[in-house]
Amino acid sequence: MYDTEKLATDVNQTETKISARNVQVYYGDTHAIKDVNVDIDAKAVTAFIGPSGCGKSTFLRCINRMNDTIDVCRVEGDIKIDGEDIYDKRVDPVQLRAKVGMVFQKPNPFPKSIYDNIAYGPRIHGLAKNKADLDEIVEKSLRRGAIWNEVKDRLHAPGTGLSGGQQQRLCIARAVATEPEVLLMDEPCSALDPIATAQVEELIDELRDQYSVVIVTHSMQQAARVSQKTAFFHLGNLVEYGDTSQIFTTPQDERTESYITGRIG
């Protein structure tokens, strides 16, 4: 178990951002996540891979308590961000979600202008004092979302009018606009073509220097390309977790090996 105290930042030394202990998730009577323990590094990309229905998205949604919105869903165990239990009674999920941004599987821009899409988060969290501040946040976020050059001339056009890849980058820009510390991505490229995917992957790699990124993906190639750590989920269990290079070259568990070689999945 990692020490949750801040360690001296060393190039080789990673600090733990999120630590999960004995996490169980139930959907009604279904035991969807079984006893997951994982430590997620700060300022690194962690990939969750595994076959459909293995619980990787469910676990991801526990990290910003999006599962709270599902009535039948019950979460047990501890998930700590910077040592603070996010399922503590004192934690307001709304505050948590400002700190833990999320990008969804299907690009879901608000049916508003590009500007308003980005400005919405900062507005409700009061991050901008005035219009100029807000303009700056919008520009900064769109730049960080690697979409500024494409949309700077039509900030007031509807966000839904963009292409799928642009929409997804817009959603990423929207997620970073609230200055989160963790960015959760739930199969962000599954609705995108290879070119858009490459752009988003490049963006994820850039985001790593500021955020802890957790990405759920179906594509093992993608996991191998963008992540430093990989976790393999199977039937609700965390089967194996380690450095990406190690998982893909010398998996310890038989099931991991079967999955990455394509025998199960």
Add this chain to the structure above:
Amino acid sequence: MTDATQNTGAVAPKSSLHTLDARTKRRNAAESRFKFYGMVAIGIGLLMLVTLLTTILSKGTGAFTQTFVTMEVELLETKLDKTGARDLEKIKKVTTFGYAPLIKTAFEKTVEAHGIETDLKSKAMAKILSKSAASQLRNYVIANPDQIGQTIEFRFLANSRVDGYMKGRVTRDSIANDKNITPAQLDFVDQLIAVGALKKTFNIDFIIGADASDQRPEAAGIGVAMMGSLFMMLVVLALALPIGVAASIYLEEFAPKNWITDIIEVNISNLAAVPSIVFGILGLAVFINYMHLPQSAPLVGGLVLTLMTLPTIIISTRAALKAVPPSIRDAALGVGASKMQAVFHHVLPLAAPGILTGTIIGLAQALGETAPLLLIGMIGFIASNMPETVGEGLLSPNSAMPAQIYEWAKRADPAFYERAWGGIIILLIFLISMNTLAVLLRRRFERRW
């Protein structure tokens, strides 16, 4: 297997594509039969609609025109104001009975001026006018006492038999046993038509006027009932929309899903199917007997119709909220919006067209509702004056359009029957415009996501 066949090309197709096999033929026949049934069903529907509309239009348009007699009446000082003091109190003492001679004289003069030859006495001539003619004169004199002594041109309503004669409803044969009019009077009517003193023209009073007593169908209008309906709709809109939308938002977005909310949900659906007369009796018991709100008042009618409309609005609002994709909620929650912010900033605007449409449909339903009004006394009441203030509009007794139509339809005089059809035309115009508005709003605000 198909691939293999194509690849090798060696196996010849079993049958030609140019001849249909039995199975395909049966399938195609079934499809064309189904299409035919569908077209027949739509055809029957259209036929009914056309029949309905033509019946309504052919029977109802007559209500919008009315027969008038134009005459010059000398407002004799000797009859109306013997003292000559123009004292309004004294002038008011002259009843409509006192005005009858003026009308008779006016007829005599008209006959003389136009050289009409008739054996009718002036009393019989005056009978072709509506019973409201004398009160029309009296009202004019009371409003303009300075006009006494002058000769002024008046336009009097002809009575409903004469009007019916003009519209072809009354003939010389049909009045054989009619005490209200004689063939000689009809001859006189013909003579008046010939000299242009009697004409059938558009009658705005039908649209803006008040209902009239059994004796004067020619004077009845739907205007005051229209105001009654308007005030009821205001009450319904002001209550049902906020309550309905708030209830739906709570049930749909916030309420936990458990057996209590399930029961509430089932009951709302059931309420939508409760016969409206039940709401009427509820209104009678609660609003009138218990709360002592005034009878026949549009306020009470509006409250009852609110109860009736609420389930419709709740159901359509919930459907509209459900139709907003969950990804929008996720997106809002994902950037740290609270549940309420997600709902009010994102979900509600997207659901607004649906909510508006549902509300307008609910209002249209309420506008056409008659049964509950029976029980709270909005039927059979003759409102004679337009309400002057909003408070009066809400609290003073009134009728409503469908109630007025029902009232006319059940009266004996066929002239009222015609007005019932005319009222239906006006009601339908309202309903069609409300539905059109609903469609337009939908088109205007509908956004894709």
